Amino acid sequence: MRAEPPLPTAAMKAIRAPFLEAGAMLIDPPVIQPLNELLDLAGETMRARLFIVQGENGAEACLRPDFTVPVTRAHIASGAPSGRYRYEGKAFRVARKGDEASHFEEFIQMGLEAYGERKDPPADAAIAAIAWRSVVAGGRRDLAMHLGDTRIVADVLRVLETPPRPAARIMRALGRPAALSAALDKAKSPAGEAREGLAAELALMAESAAVRKLEEAWASGELEAVGGRSALEIVARLRLGAQAAKERRMTDSEATLITDLSVISGAPDAALDQARAVLTRARIDIGASLDTVAERTRALVAEGVPADRLSLGFGFRRPFSYYAGFLFDITSGAFGPGHAVAAGGRYDPLLRQLGGPVGGHAVGCMVRPFRAWSGASQ
Amino acid sequence: MSEPQTAPLILALPSKGRLKEQCEEWLASVGLELTPTGGGRGYTAALKGVPDVSVQLLSAGSIAAAIDAGEVHLGVTGEDLLRERGEGVEARVALLQGLGFGRADVVVAAPKAWVDVETMADVDEVAHDFLARTGARLRVATKYFSLTRAWFAAHGVVDYRIVGSAGATEGAPAAGAAELIVDITTTGATLEANGLKILRDGVILRSQANLAASLAIPWSASQRAAAERLINEQAATILQTRLANG
Secondary structure (H helix, E strand, O other): OOOOOOOOOHHHHHHHHHHHOOOOEEEEOEEEEEEEHHHHHHHHHHHHHEEEOOOOOOOOOOOOOHHHHHHHHHHHHHHOOOEEEEEEEEEEEOOOOOOOOOOOOEEEEEEEEEEEOOOOOHHHHHHHHHHHHHHHEEEEOOOOEEEEEEEHHHHHHHHHOOOOOHHHHHHHOOOHHHHHHHHHHHHHHHOOOOOOHHHHHHOOHHHHHHHHHHHHHHHHHOOOOOOOOOOOHHHHHHHHHHHHOOOOOHHHHHHHHHHHHHHEEEEEHHHHHHHHHHHOOOOOOOOOOHHHHHHHHHHHHHHHHHHHHEEEEEOOOOOOOOOOOOEEEEOOEEEEOOOOOOEEEHHHHHHHHHOOOOOEEEEEEEEOOHHHHHOOOO | OOHHHHHOOEEEEEEOOHHHHHHHHHHHOOOOEEEEOOOOOOOEEEEEEEEEEEEEOOOOHHHHHHHOOOOEEEEEEEHHHHOOOOOOOOHHEEEEEEOOOOOOOEEEEEEEOOOOOOOHHHHHHHHHHHHHHHHEEEEEOOOOOOHHHHHHHOOOOOOOOEEEEEOOOOHHOOOOOOOOOEEOOOOOOHHOOEEEEEEEEEEEEEEEEEEEEEEOOOHHHHHHHHHHHOOHHHHHHHHHHHHOOO
16 A cells, blocks of 8 residues: 655645635545445446445445545535535545556545536636646646547537437547447447347337236246336337337448547647538537637636647546546646546536536546645655 | 475365365376375365475465465466456466366346346446436446456446345345346356346356466476476466566
């Protein structure tokens, strides 16, 4: 187990200063978090990174891997329509196999979460700029901020009228070229293997007759009725699947469009020009989304983030699906990919998933002070 | 305490059940016989006439853990238990030789009642719908956390949760504790009897008892020589290559 050594007080003070100026309330959520809820949100891949703890009463819990979920819960519990919180404290993640030598499992995170505030490019930029100023105060000279916005690809899929399941698969695969290619292939040829036997029969019958037939099969003991899905649900899916061939398939050129967009990455102006060119060629109009990205870049520069340190990529996506829309990373040449010095973005879907208001806004940023500090020797 | 150069090869063998019997048959087939050593607990043994091998008798699960951790040089245990040690286990463990017994398959099984679920692609869709509609994830009962995670990830299925199951995994769906299972099966009869079916593309691993070597423990020349008396030529080549690259 490796724990980060503490920073000198002066360095922490400098890195903390931009957060103190953000008008946020200090919050200290519990270190011990319920395990089930976290895995429900983040999925099984998260389990391998969690320190799981168990009291004698048997309820499984874990050490917080970050602050976003606990702070969001606390905000929702407060019932306040809006709120701005800052946090600073330890978080815990199990090192990936092979990463043990270089990866701290116990480390400090410092961050800000803002709920129920205006959602627009200047607001996005203001949050990201706090993280930038904080990291810069750590003294590193080789910092860069990488921007993304998952809205762009999502808007394209909407305009193409890609059905919801293939669209969800494609969005999930963004940022992973092999997975994206597989997801696009599936969107181009959605029909699965042909059904046989009872499944094939049910797919072609009228719905109520099919439901009756399936329920009879269950009751007769031919197929035990194990499993919490209703006959209606199963029949509906089979009938939908039979229509899959008639469902709108993605064309080769549409798939190429998505691939081309997902690999655009570079200086923001150039990336935006490329994206506009790709969309114009494909005759796809996604309205104002690209303008929003352009406005956000200008707002960031206005907040003091140097233009030559910004890059923009349309294939940039976080593994946790609750981040949607604007996102950013701040990196330093001192660390490899996957070890950002700071990160953040919008996560409205998480707010909703945790029981917050429909249409609520959530945005935040997080800094790793130890990585920001140029005085750290690895 | 022997000098490192003459320290015995440590071999871990199953301590009980059918696997123990089949292991002794295998040893006999290569002209070796297990003899109990003093120590009435029965945790250690020796090979008759082979002084430079020390045998430890452990459970199949403990053998897999011991090889992974570099506590023994060689061991016989199920391939399923070795691969369950996790992604990247092949960097620490060399699977030398399938021994032809203890055959069983690690499979994904779903309720027979779900006539629309036959493949992992079906699981992907149903899981996604389930989560979107109910806010809850499909539950997979298993003791194979690692194998399940890797298999589901390889098929792009993310909307599920693993529910730990120490035994009688196949009863979990009927008991309402899970929707799917990942379990080891020989004939599939128990699955059938519990209203479950194996997915068409649901065989994660065709497992058998395997002789495996630890790459996490130092090997001396004499220990290598002792190992080579137990294993076939192909396995000897694998061992040589893996130790050289390590």
